[in-house]
Amino acid sequence: MDAVWWIVLGAVLAVAEIFTTTLFLIMFAVGALAAAGAAALGAPVEVQAVVFAVVSALTVLGVRPTLRRHRMSAMESGDQPFGVEAIEGSSALVLERVDTDHGLVKIDGELWQARAYDATQVFAPGERAQVVQVRGATALVWRDDISPSGELPEAKR
Numbered sequence: 043m044d045a046v047w048w049i050v051l052g053a054v055l056a057v058a059e060i061f062t063t064t065l066f067l068i069m070f071a072v073g074a075l076a077a078a079g080a081a082a083l084g085a086p087v088e089v090q091a092v093v094f095a096v097v098s099a100l101t102v103l104g105v106r107p108t109l110r111r112h113r114m115s116a117m118e119s120g121d122q123p124f125g126v127e128a129i130e131g132s133s134a135l136v137l138e139r140v141d142t143d144h145g146l147v148k149i150d151g152e153l154w155q156a157r158a159y160d161a162t163q164v165f166a167p168g169e170r171a172q173v174v175q176v177r178g179a180t181a182l183v184w185r186d187d188i189s190p191s192g193e194l195p196e197a198k199r
Contacts, residue, residue, distance in 0.1 A: 044090060048078035065109050066102070073098030129154075132173045134183055140165040147181060149173060155180045 052074035059067040077094035085093070134147035134156065141164045145156040158164065159174045159182040171183035 044081035044087060045078045048074050048081055048090065048094070052078065065106055069101040069106060070098045072101050129176055129181065130173055134171045134173050134181060136165040136167055136169045136171055136183075138167060140171065140183060145183075147171060147183060149181060156183050158182075159184045 052071045055067045055071035055074060059065070059071065073094045073096075076097040077090045080090045080093040129149055132149050134149045134154070136145070136147050136156070137153070138144075138146035140147065140156045140158055142158050142161045145158070145165065147154050147156040156165075156171070157180055163185055165171055165183065165185070171185060173181045174184045175182045
């Protein structure tokens, strides 16, 4: 019966990890499953608790730093960015008026919903903007100082 209790605890912790995405609760789920194994082999409750504590601690101290290192963004690790990270910092062409409530831009040939990053900025169709951040499927844009010809305006040289 103890093994079932540990398996349920491990499953609950694993499901909770899905909602937190911190890679912390999953380490305790592994400890609970190890304790379930000890219980299945007939170990007393005290030994099961020690197995849970030791395995959980070892996974937190040993595995979690490695997982966190691999989760670093491409910008942090120096790798070539991809996905949303590659879009941030890109230039966008405004297709429909962009303000804080709505807008449409073209980024690398793709259409994106857009909002002005700064509430005081409004972009007219044909203007260039810089993608500052991506939230979901919406690009937050900032006024780009590069002219359509690719040269800096006179005041910026």
